[in-house]
Amino acid sequence: MRWIRFDTNGRAAYGIVDGDTVTEVKGDPFVGYERTDTRHRFSAVKLLVPVEPRTFYCAGLNYAEHVIEAARKRGQEPNLPKAADIGYRANNALVAHGEPIVIPKDATERIQYEGELVAVIGRKAKHLSEAEALSCVLGWTIGNDFSERTWQANDRTLWRAKNTDTFKPMGPWIETDFDLDAAQTIIRVNGSEKIRFKTDHMLFGPAHFISRMSQYLTLYPGDVVWMGTEGAPENVKHGDTIDIEITGIGTLTNPVVREGM
Numbered sequence: 358m359r360w361i362r363f364d365t366n367g368r369a370a371y372g373i374v375d376g377d378t379v380t381e382v383k384g385d386p387f388v389g390y391e392r393t394d395t396r397h398r399f400s401a402v403k404l405l406v407p408v409e410p411r412t413f414y415c416a417g418l419n420y421a422e423h424v425i426e427a428a429r430k431r432g433q434e435p436n437l438p439k440a441a442d443i444g445y446r447a448n449n450a451l452v453a454h455g456e457p458i459v460i461p462k463d464a465t466e467r468i469q470y471e472g473e474l475v476a477v478i479g480r481k482a483k484h485l486s487e488a489e490a491l492s493c494v495l496g497w498t499i500g501n502d503f504s505e506r507t508w509q510a511n512d513r514t515l516w517r518a519k520n521t522d523t524f525k526p527m528g529p530w531i532e533t534d535f536d537l538d539a540a541q542t543i544i545r546v547n548g549s550e551k552i553r554f555k556t557d558h559m560l561f562g563p564a565h566f567i568s569r570m571s572q573y574l575t576l577y578p579g580d581v582v583w584m585g586t587e588g589a590p591e592n593v594k595h596g597d598t599i600d601i602e603i604t605g606i607g608t609l610t611n612p613v614v615r616e617g618m
Contacts, residue, residue, distance in 0.1 A: 360386050360496065360531040363402040374399060374530065386495055386531070387479060387578035406453045407498050407531045408477055410581045412574075413446045415473075415502065415519075416566055419559050419585030426589040441561035441569050446502075446583070447520040452611070454529035460595065460615040461521060464505050468593055468613075471502035471586040472544045472601035474556050476563050477531050478580040482571050490567040493576060496533035499601050499609040500583045501526040526611045527581070535605050537563070542587070545600040552588035556603055559584060 359374040371386060372379040379397040384390035387408075418424050418438050428435035452458070460468055479495025503525065509518035519525075540556035563584060570576065593599060595615040602608040 358496075358533045360407065360533070361402070361529070362405045362407050363397075364405055365397070365402070369405055372397065372402070404454050404529055406451045406527050407529070408579045408581065409448060409451070410579050411577045412580045413448055413451075413525075413583075414570070414580065415444050415446045415583040416441065416561070416585045417444050419561060420554070420587035421560060422554075423585070423587050423589070438560060441566045443566065443570055443582075444515075446525055449522055450520045450525035452523045452526050454526070454609050455611065456526070457523065457612050457614045458501075458503055458526060458599070459523045460505075460613065462616045464615075465507040466592055466594070467506035469504050469506060469590040470544060470546070470593060470599050470601070471504060471590060472542050472552070472603075473500040473502055473586050474537075474540075474542065474563075474584040474603055474606075475500045475527060476567065476582040476584065478567075478576045478578060478582070480578055482567070482576040485568050485571040487564050487568040490564040490571070493567065493571075494563070495578075496531040497535045497537075497603075497606055498527060498531050498581075499529075499603050499606055500581075501599060501601050501609060501611065502583060502586065526609055528609050529607055532606045539605065541604045543600075543602040543604070544588075544590070545602070546591070546593055546597055548598075548600075551591060554587040558587065 372381045381393050381395040382390040425435040475498045477495045482493035505518045537557045542556045544552040595618050597613045600610045
């Protein structure tokens with residue numbers, strides 16, 4: 358099943374996508390819903406971020422090549438994580454499929470994409486085993502962990518490097534039927550492929566992360582867990598368009614603009 362969250366007459370609604378048609382529902386996929394008789398053409402709806410999370414989790418340094426490449430750029434030996442440690446991002450940074458990523462005027466040219474698989478939590482969960490962990494996942498979507506690398510290197514925290522308004526595109530929808538083992542992540546800039554990797558080629562998979570998190574944190578419906586990225590991203594600039602495709606889910610597309618241009 359494919360869930361979208363969309364704008365209808367100035368209010369947010371959830372709908373189920375069936376080909377070119379969206380069936381609007383009462384309620385939502387987290388607390389319960391019923392289908393209505395209202396139908397929309399998919400091409401006519403304005404997509405919103407597929408969920409506004411209660412808590413926005415992010416697994417950094419979860420692909421080996423990404424860790425190795427980042428260490429090489431710093432002139433250091435790579436230090437692969439020994440445990441599945443989680444971080445956080447801010448909801449203010451979220452934007453939907455098709456909406457612009459806005460680079461602040463004073464940002465440097467070291468602005469880069471990170472294409473990530475996102476697990477969307479569907480039910481309250483605590484103390485899950487790894488075998489049980491994915492039972493709390495409603496479905497999957499796509500994130501772009503957009504980053505200003507100079508700020509990331511020099512600020513004491515990631516407050517602006519990762520969490521500036523619009524720096525976290527997510528969407529375009531939540532896909533409940535997804536085969537992680539078969540999936541590939543493909544990142545394109547202006548239609549040119551930059552990075553391709555097996556989506557499940559993680560140091561720690563979603564089940565491991567969710568299980569470990571649930572020993573200490575209560576997970577709630579609508580929480581999201583971004584799973585990290587692979588490879589060495591390149592700088593992007595005003596006028597570029599970033600596509601992040603995860604096969605079996607779809608493609609998240611966002612243009613890049615710089616303030617004042």
